[in-house]
Structures are given as C-alpha cells and as structure tokens.
Amino acid sequence: MQNPDKKGTPLEGLLVLDFTWVLAGPFATMILADLGADVVKVEAPGVGDFSRRYAPFVAEVSHYFQSINRSKRSLILNLKHERGRELARRLASKADVLVENFVPGTMARWGLAYEDLRPLNPRLVYASCSGFGQTGPYAQRPAFDIIVQALAGTMSITGEPGRPPVRVGFSAADLGGALFTTIGILAALRERERSGLGQQVDVSMLDAQVALLENAFTRYFTTGEVPSPLGTRHSVIVPFQGYPSKDGQFVVAAGNQPQWLAFCRALGLGRLAEDARFATPSQRAANVLDLEREVSARTATLTSQECLTALAAADVPCAPVQTIDQVVADPQLAERGMFIETQHKRAGRLRAAGSPVKMSRSRVATPRACPDLGEHSAEVLGEILGLRDEEVEALRRDGVI
Amino acid sequence: MQNPDKKGTPLEGLLVLDFTWVLAGPFATMILADLGADVVKVEAPGVGDFSRRYAPFVAEVSHYFQSINRSKRSLILNLKHERGRELARRLASKADVLVENFVPGTMARWGLAYEDLRPLNPRLVYASCSGFGQTGPYAQRPAFDIIVQALAGTMSITGEPGRPPVRVGFSAADLGGALFTTIGILAALRERERSGLGQQVDVSMLDAQVALLENAFTRYFTTGEVPSPLGTRHSVIVPFQGYPSKDGQFVVAAGNQPQWLAFCRALGLGRLAEDARFATPSQRAANVLDLEREVSARTATLTSQECLTALAAADVPCAPVQTIDQVVADPQLAERGMFIETQHKRAGRLRAAGSPVKMSRSRVATPRACPDLGEHSAEVLGEILGLRDEEVEALRRDGVI
Numbered sequence: 187m188q189n190p191d192k193k194g195t196p197l198e199g200l201l202v203l204d205f206t207w208v209l210a211g212p213f214a215t216m217i218l219a220d221l222g223a224d225v226v227k228v229e230a231p232g233v234g235d236f237s238r239r240y241a242p243f244v245a246e247v248s249h250y251f252q253s254i255n256r257s258k259r260s261l262i263l264n265l266k267h268e269r270g271r272e273l274a275r276r277l278a279s280k281a282d283v284l285v286e287n288f289v290p291g292t293m294a295r296w297g298l299a300y301e302d303l304r305p306l307n308p309r310l311v312y313a314s315c316s317g318f319g320q321t322g323p324y325a326q327r328p329a330f331d332i333i334v335q336a337l338a339g340t341m342s343i344t345g346e347p348g349r350p351p352v353r354v355g356f357s358a359a360d361l362g363g364a365l366f367t368t369i370g371i372l373a374a375l376r377e378r379e380r381s382g383l384g385q386q387v388d389v390s391m392l393d394a395q396v397a398l399l400e401n402a403f404t405r406y407f408t409t410g411e412v413p414s415p416l417g418t419r420h421s422v423i424v425p426f427q428g429y430p431s432k433d434g435q436f437v438v439a440a441g442n443q444p445q446w447l448a449f450c451r452a453l454g455l456g457r458l459a460e461d462a463r464f465a466t467p468s469q470r471a472a473n474v475l476d477l478e479r480e481v482s483a484r485t486a487t488l489t490s491q492e493c494l495t496a497l498a499a500a501d502v503p504c505a506p507v508q509t510i511d512q513v514v515a516d517p518q519l520a521e522r523g524m525f526i527e528t529q530h531k532r533a534g535r536l537r538a539a540g541s542p543v544k545m546s547r548s549r550v551a552t553p554r555a556c557p558d559l560g561e562h563s564a565e566v567l568g569e570i571l572g573l574r575d576e577e578v579e580a581l582r583r584d585g586v587i
Numbered sequence: 588m589q590n591p592d593k594k595g596t597p598l599e600g601l602l603v604l605d606f607t608w609v610l611a612g613p614f615a616t617m618i619l620a621d622l623g624a625d626v627v628k629v630e631a632p633g634v635g636d637f638s639r640r641y642a643p644f645v646a647e648v649s650h651y652f653q654s655i656n657r658s659k660r661s662l663i664l665n666l667k668h669e670r671g672r673e674l675a676r677r678l679a680s681k682a683d684v685l686v687e688n689f690v691p692g693t694m695a696r697w698g699l700a701y702e703d704l705r706p707l708n709p710r711l712v713y714a715s716c717s718g719f720g721q722t723g724p725y726a727q728r729p730a731f732d733i734i735v736q737a738l739a740g741t742m743s744i745t746g747e748p749g750r751p752p753v754r755v756g757f758s759a760a761d762l763g764g765a766l767f768t769t770i771g772i773l774a775a776l777r778e779r780e781r782s783g784l785g786q787q788v789d790v791s792m793l794d795a796q797v798a799l800l801e802n803a804f805t806r807y808f809t810t811g812e813v814p815s816p817l818g819t820r821h822s823v824i825v826p827f828q829g830y831p832s833k834d835g836q837f838v839v840a841a842g843n844q845p846q847w848l849a850f851c852r853a854l855g856l857g858r859l860a861e862d863a864r865f866a867t868p869s870q871r872a873a874n875v876l877d878l879e880r881e882v883s884a885r886t887a888t889l890t891s892q893e894c895l896t897a898l899a900a901a902d903v904p905c906a907p908v909q910t911i912d913q914v915v916a917d918p919q920l921a922e923r924g925m926f927i928e929t930q931h932k933r934a935g936r937l938r939a940a941g942s943p944v945k946m947s948r949s950r951v952a953t954p955r956a957c958p959d960l961g962e963h964s965a966e967v968l969g970e971i972l973g974l975r976d977e978e979v980e981a982l983r984r985d986g987v988i
Contacts, residue, residue: 196778253805322922330840339914343756355744365766372773377597386947393943404654439731513740521723542794546787
C-alpha cells in the first residue's frame, strides 16, 4: 500500500470506503483523496455512479464525473449478490472511514447500516450525507440541489429585487453538505484518537445550507423583517455592490468612511461626498437606491476598465465580474496552481479546479485521472483482502464484481 | 479546564487561539467551537472584532457578530504593546491551533508569523485564511465577499439569462474559505498525530470559491463554451428549475424518464410527454426554452400549492421556494434542532442557525452566548498562563489587556 501519490500528504494511510454517487458524497471523498486518503469507490456493475452518464463527454469520459472523482480507485461490487455484500463487509472491517449518500435506509437493505458494521469494526467512522438527514419527517425524500436551495431559503435571497428568485449558479446545497460531511469525518477521526472508537456522522444538505445562511436568519430573528433578493447589494454595507458600465458590470466594496470618500472622488462624483443623504454609513444604507441611481448614471458612461483603474488607484477595493474563461486565465490562480490536469488513458489531458488546501509541510496528493468503472477491482481486492487472481476471476465470472 | 459545555464533544481539549475578524475566520472558529474546541478570541482594546459594530443590534449586541461568535471566550490583547505581543506568544506556545485572517504580513508585524511561533511550539497548527492566499500577485489585496464572488466567476453564472449577474445571497466566498480552512486545520491535526509536528495551513477565499465552481470549469474545458447565468435552470438536466405559479414560484427536479412522464401527467400536460421535441433528456435540454414556455403557461394558472400537491402525489421531487420566516417554521429543521438559542446577559434570548454536524456518540457543544469584548481576559490568562489576579490587574492598568 505504499502509494507514491500519497506520500507526505496529511491523510496518508487512511482507507476510505466510498459508496457515494453524483455530487455531495463524491465531492467530500475527493477532498479526502486530495488530502491523501486512499479512496475506494464502490460502484454497481453496468452503470456505476450515475453521473458517469452526464454530458458533455471527452472520449466517453463525463466531464462532470471526472471533475469530482479524481485520485480515487473504482471497485465494482454487486450488492444485490450476497457475496458482493460479504466483500463490502470485509472491506468495511478494514476501513477507517465509510461514506455514503443514499436515501436513508438504503445501506440497511444491503446489511451495510452502521449498526451492521460497528460490531465488525468498532473503529469505523461511518459518514452519511443525505438531503434531509437520517431523522425527521423529510428523511425519506430524495434531494437534489435545487430542492434544497428552495427549501433552505437560499433562492429567496438570491436574485434581483422585485424579480423571481434564482438558483445559485453552482451546486451550493450539495457542496455545503459535502464540506460539513468532510469536517464531521475529520472531527470524528480526531475523537477516535482518544476514545479508540468510531461513530456515525449524519449530515443533511438542508441543515448545512441553513447553517451557511447564518446572518439571513439572525437578521430575521432580530428585526422580524424577511430578507429578500438584493441583486448584487449587501444587506448593510453601502456601497458594496455591482455597478453597470458601458461594457458590462464591475463590483466595489467600500466598507469604511475613507473608502467611501475615495470612491466618490475616483469616479468624479465628489458632490456625493458632500450630499447629506449619503453622509454616514446608516444614511447610505437608508438611501441606497438613490445612491445607486446617481452612481450608475456616471459609471454607465465609462468602461469597466476605466472605473476599475480609477478606483484601484484610490485604494478602493474593486474587481471585474470575471467570466469562467477569464477566471481560468487569472494570474493569481495560476500562481496558486488552482487548475490541475490529469492524464486519462483515452480522454488524454483533463483539466479541473484543484484543491484549495495548501500546507507548509504536507502536500496534496498528485492528481490521478478519474477511474474507469471497476478499473481497480482486482488490485483493491488483492491489496486489501488478499484475494488471489483466481479468486478475483471467479468473482467476476459469477457477476459479483 | 474541565468545561461542562465541551464534555463529550469531538474536539474536547483542543485549544484554539483565534485572531480572526468579521466573517471567514470567525465562521471557521465557530465550527471548531461547536465541535468542542476551547476557542479564545483575541481582540484589540476599544473596538475588538470590527463586526461588533454591524447593525442591527439587540441591547447593543450585533446580530451579525452573535451569529458567528457563540461559544467563544474573548481576551483583549493590545498587540501594539510589547507586553501584549509577549502574552500572545506565551498563549501560542500552549495552543494546538492558531487561526488568523488578516491581509498577509499583518501577523509578522507583531512578531506573530508562523516562523516566529514555530520555534516556541513546533506542534502548533497555524491556519491563515485570506482573500487571495499568502502568495501570488494579489496576496496583499484586501478581500471582501463580493470581490471574490466577482473574480472567481460565481457572479458570472448566477442570475437570470440576459440580465446582469447577481451576487449569491449569502456570503458564499467567505464561507467557502471558512469551510476549507476548517478542513485544513483538522487534516493538519491528524497529520500531527503521526509526525508530532504542526504546520501552516494557507487557504484563500478565491481558491476555495474556484474549487466550489468545479463543474463550471470542467464544462468550459470540455466544450470551450463559457457558462452564463441560467436563472433557476440546471446546465444539463431538464426539467430541473423553478416555474411561475399564480402566487409565486416553485421548483421541480425531474432527473429521469419516469419522473419526466409523471411530471407531464401531474400537471395535466400529457401532450408534452408525446411531443417529439421533449422525448429524450438531450432533446429536452436542447429545447429547454420551448418547454419552459409550455410548462409556465400551465403552472401560471395554478397556485404553487396545487402544483406541489399534484407533483408530490406523482412522486416527482419538488419544493416551495421558502422565505426565511418559512424556513424557520419548517418541521424538518425543528426535528433536527437546527435553530439554537443562547441566553445573553443583556440581550436575552438570541436565536441563530446551529451546527449541521450530528454524530451518534459525540455531541456538539452546548451553545453559549457570544462574549462581550474582553469578558474572559482574566479567566483565560489565569487558566492558561497561570497569571494571578494582581498581575491581570496590572496588565489592565497598563493598557496591555
């Protein structure tokens, strides 16, 4: 099990048995793989992770699947077959961590619930990430990102004022669940260092999304006012928003009084700095629409670059609204090595966003291409369970793997 | 240091020295506090964490501050005073973790850079969360949520098609940075169990945000097409979006063929199931605007509740777009205990979103009210450094604490 990809990574030596599919679960186990865990992705014969079928493809490799399954190994296990379930139990008895994101009860039907596995491996950290959690009236409902963004209130505070709510453009609900699941797993591993015992971690995408909306809730609890979409604006700080330009839009965050004054001067709007309606932060907040009108009338006559150059020269925090191609070309992200590539044997070079966790002494794992379905079945069963080639061949013949 | 609040929590016994302010840093240390770490928030005399001044207030307690600083202790240290810096170094030599989210170089000016502290405490995990990271051309720029959402491409894919981009309604860039910082800290702690050594963790809000946009980037790398705002729609799956109703909007996620057929029947749109334009997933994706027009014309004649009742009866995943007050009243979140309250000595009951990490054997810390500025100065210096009351009094007289 000496894997050169993992040497010197913080989670080197950690075996993760991964029953996840599509997004929240696979994103969590990709974080663990980037940090050096040995992630064995258990997939059903024939189809595997459903997201292997999401378009677009390069040489039949789904861009979606590859973006969240790098550096994992794939093992086919037919869990409808008793010998498949038996292999899963034997692997779980050797693993440090098991992760699954099925609708609650699914793993139990295969005899793979936490209660089934704990007697075999009391040290196992068993993480369940689901739409709504293992308990409560919605527990059995399937969840999708947009369902959770709608129920959690995220959509109700995202969009333009007076227009319909919009969905956050990335899968915020799935990924929030993934990140808190990862945190739960790592916290349970630390607890295990002291107690010697594993436990079940139960994270719900809905709970995670609500936690991330923190100040929308406290604002409501404090004022009784129901937050609504603000376009690009901040709920309290002004100016902290996007403004239109001749050729698009740019953003400004002028959080304090010197920045406010510098903002006015930089845009040739010195008269606003004298205007009683905008004299203090709370007056600017109260008259934010008047201010928006005044500023927009001016910025719409300039290009984004003209506005940004003037604001940057005056030390006012500001930025262009970058499109995805511009982000890919951003020099800061190049310097940070945030776009990685893997070499896939059929699809060739595959590029993706990398790990944002940098450490001074440890390193993230060298990224390897996402696995083909069952690519590592023989390797994993040989390495972890000591199965011989003939045994693996027999399992394959019998449709177990 | 036996703290009943922390007993039985996964991070019990972990001492975190917290130099963070406003959002990304404090959110990370709140997660650690919820998981049972002893978080000592180090604040400047007079002002403290700047977010203590963010409106609205209850009895002069900022709703914003309280939402991300529960269960921490507050220690005033005047870092402009050499004796203040000396106390900080002595505390760092006893801590497991230090977290800071200043512009890079700030801690170094106080003699509190990682390189300064490592010789005093080689086991220290020193986490730096910044807008752009400790390296690279933008490193010295201050960052705010909207600046990072603009630069990372988040805004460019959020909003309605053909209209200006919008900001995600919660501070997605700050909180993404917070979550990956927490993951980095916990991973470094696990590595320390083996090596006996700490290290610096360097997380940038921009890197974190880019990592969370994963499939927007792989889609671009695969197709060369630059993703743009889609309103409520998914980039591939159809129907997976919001539709208007007589009284608002609701969302549907019909990811497979049986759900598609059930969707049509449930809404009295059986003819669409027969329509050649919508026969397969890829045809529905290609003709998504035609489909939207057809479906919207029908749903706009019904209430959201009528649509949701019919869809739920047909087992099509769907949900109302809940507003924040409706989320607070949601029975699932009540069952999960996701809204917690603390008792503040002046402000009384303060409510907020709680921790989404549930464990079967460990528990999260019992939430305590956010601290007043310097509330625990004497307690912390006595408990951790063994200072006597007279010594603390002298420090206070001299303006050190």
